[in-house]
Amino acid sequence: MAPNTGLTEAQGESALFEWSIHSIGRLLVTNRSVGSPSTINIMLTFPSPSSLDVSRLTKRIDELQQLWPLLCVTIADQRTTNPKFRYRYSSWTADQILSSKTYEANPNNPKAERDSVYEMALRQFQVKISYDSDPLWGITLFRASSNPDSQTLYVALTLDHVIIDGRGAVKLAKALVATDISHLAKEDVELYDKAGIGQGAEELPPYSLIAATIFRMVLVPRLPQVVKRWLGYVPAWPQKISQATIDSPWKSSIVDVPANLTLKLKDVGKKHGVATLNPTFHTAWVLAIWALFIDGKSDEAIWDCSVKDLRDVDKGDPYCMAGHPTIYMWSTGRVKDQSRFWDLAQAYSNVSTDPQAALDGWNMMKMVNMMKNGPTNPEECKYRAPDFDSLPAGDKRACTLAEEEALKKINSMSPFQGMSGTWSNLSYLGLPEGATDMIFGVSGNATGTAFNTCLVGHEGGARIQNAYSDGAAMAEDDVKRAESIFLHILQSIVEEEEKDWTVADLVKKPI
Template identity: 25%
Template structure:
């Protein structure tokens, strides 16, 4: 070497890479590309010459590499012949070319250079070539390696013109990271290191905290002495797009945190999927390369190091894990912490003399890892993602780096433009068993293939309940109908539906595996407004007739492909206004959500304004489940009572069992399941509605709903024949738990709890005392908790992972048994009150839903419009109560509503006195 020029001392990260080489673990990343067009030796030589002029560090070496103050020196004797090698083989395979480089194949001469190397692989059997670029980590980081390959390929295919080329040539040496940004470690890092490195090792064993139990510690071998293995895994461009799509749909906007979550789950699987869970830790580099700081594109080390750890168990939510990782990677404090990790290199002891073995302080420090290895690995994986290698001439690409002994797996990711994602995974043989390696790769494959871009999330408990009702032949599909003041056009309806689908992702979803043990929501991208909208021309039906037809249940919705909501326009050539009908499967939304959807639909139809309405467009987040956002766990009291009733009392002799308290009326005369549905529509005029609210407030019932329940119970008592002896009757009513602060959308998802009220009714029952008691029960915290707990009981439905001999999951088998083996009715009536449908131009509004045969005798669905009447749909099964009993209930309810509205029932009035007035 005849000419070297001293430039500058190495920076801390460069010293780290140099020290790894000097202790026998040279960090030499390699990147291989398969090109679409052949590369000639001449073109490559010209490109290398140009790169040597552009980036001075490429022509450098470290003459005093093993001295206490190593420095960069330019070696003016280096030329392209020292850097380029051409290898001809019978066949070309990117995986075969890159596989040996899990360990350095050809060490570099640190003291003379070059510190980068190109191998051109050619084959007489192919016009394509594979170019392998190896760059010592002391010279550049991973992003620099990628950028160097991009620039090299660009020079090979299109040599720049002289005037443009001259602007790219740099004569300065790249600065070190520490001179261009603040990498000082935080006090938290420093204190942690002092504690771990200085204090804890000096404590007696019994005082030291036990080391974190992390798989696969303790390992059976010293990894530094084991051969390395490497596997190249590819994810197709289509699957990469699908992964990005499903990630964005679940709030993970970039691919890297999603893949980290996949690796975490695969590692848990490799460890045997322990039920109690296990910690998984990773490190991932952040690129700090910035032209504004004077960093060149291709040389120098500008990275920080982020460490992440998370417990993984059978109950770990994959998407919660992925979102947590994504949030950490974006966090400014985490970025600052990562920069501080790199800053810790400045604290490595570095005396001005070498030790007795000729080592500087740096080699002695890192060499200690090899000699004092304690058979414990601090981290599970290193994941380095170089992103996309740009350039249209690249057919395929992959990269890897030698695995450092402190990790189980070393993973490198990169992709070409519109090409597959290449993932190299390397490990040290013997650190984990072959079976564990196989489980890791199998789990990784299953995870990436299982992240169907259409698949959103599994159904929640109430959604499963609604789905099961459908699958046993009792689809719960509420229907809303409104008579409009103005005619509606097909185009306006089409616009409104498209807008709603854009706002609420669940509206374009279906349940492809509806009858499997783990049904899930999936997006149907083929679903359009034509599948949702239908028009009935020259319709003569009224709102009440439409509801009567819908009361028995709509069965035409296809769970597996959707849509799970429909809009029907009944248009008329006569003077009669149009009627708009919305049907929403209960698996998609609850009553309040359905009402809100109908309201938005009517507003969009009446006043389409894309500019204003577009501000309401929701994110792509899917509606969360109730149990993920609200505590619906049943109380221990509820659970103990159920255990007592279902398990213990049944095993007692009949004479020891306490007499159960059942509903007095009606007695079960026929099987409800086999009976046809009947319905009626009760209308309470606007004046009476105002009177009801006024009378309620005067008698200590501040809201309408408890008053409706009291009037319903009185009408039931009367329908039962106004028995002189106490009649035990019960009602249920849904309570909305929908809350925007909990991430609940306005129109989709099921967010209800179920409140129940039982009372012994007799001629002496005080009407207003009953109404006040119901109001107090609905408003009480204990009543609210009990209502949520009743919904939480759905979480205890037996749900094995296999279907039975009839192809049913545990849910369908459970609820089918419930409806076919009915011995008694559990509740007399359910009253669902949706309040006011506001903000729409409608003459008449009503809604209905099917009655569930295993639960209640009558189902009342209540709604009103702005300044409109209160409309109440009543549905029952014929024979469960007689026609006369149903008529008596309806007429009594109408009569008592009118009487209460006139405030003709005094506060002390009993059922007997009301009956006498009637």
């Protein structure tokens, strides 16, 4: 059901406020249109239902929509070349946002219980929703099917990525369960048009960057191998996949890094010139992927990108909705047995904190906005689409060039086009009020990359969620092995703090 369109007498506004979606937002709309929606989920754990004031949560749903009206938008003209945010000056009701489900308690294995609930939560928006009439966010309370009052309560906040980023989603989750939000400022809907997703993305990036990107991504891969080697070109893993992502259902996997190990890793990193945890975790994960899929068998490298939120509320950016994102592109190059762990971690640390790298990433987003997206004739679409009866709802035949390209990718045996994965790190954020655990993750994306890894740290340690297309570049058994190698690497560098670890020393031991 759509929100009410009636206006209060005091508003004196037009019935609608619309603004165009740019760049990454348009890409996310396209993904949903072809059956691969990008959703973010924050799941909070509470010891029992009585540890959360549900009546306050119900009231808070309306309060937050009054504060941050982007929560009230729908998307108009989804299947056109110019989708728009549409705001009707009214809020969704609590019944439209809040729902309840049950889960089977597993007291003998609480981690398996939590992971099972999270899997259900993460698929909340893999349902038949309509972009132009349904909310783009929801809250689900998961209670045990038996004796719920004495069992864990899980609260899942699920949002479409088009209206928020990961760091913003955590801020929203904290506001939902906080006792007091009086310090949070109210935002006008016009703010999201002026300073929200894609602000400035319509500008042209420097011509030098356009030329360099075309040369690196389009021309160099087509050159003879001897020339590519001379130029130092290293292709990204995977060049080919086992089966198309359209035939590879996405799965999610969660890794816990205990609090004591997390604290030790931070101290060890500082001894080796790595000030924060992010480069240590990232390097350990990349080497785990390398050990399984490359390991000297090819001349491939891991190319991944990390999206970083550069929002500055003092300069007019939204508090938590939308975002001001940039991307950091990273390649390990040709990793060898003799490569050194801390050298790789330091190199990644340098890139991820370099202001010029942030500017380059923002200019890359502007290039995404330049991509042609003209209309097509759906009747002439030749690429196989997900079953029309599958989720989400809608005819999946391509209505735009962007949709046609997305369908081409999910049917291809080499869909990832020079990018291995996405690494999203929220760092240490602290648990929301009353919660004993928190997980941040995203749904799998058939049009994206081989792996999509999300990380958040809090008092309980670090929680790492991996989303992937099972059977394409990675299968479930491979992911579990990679996660074992990842934990082994972390434990090893803590046990021998001073050691200048080589890759061979870390990954060649029996796991």
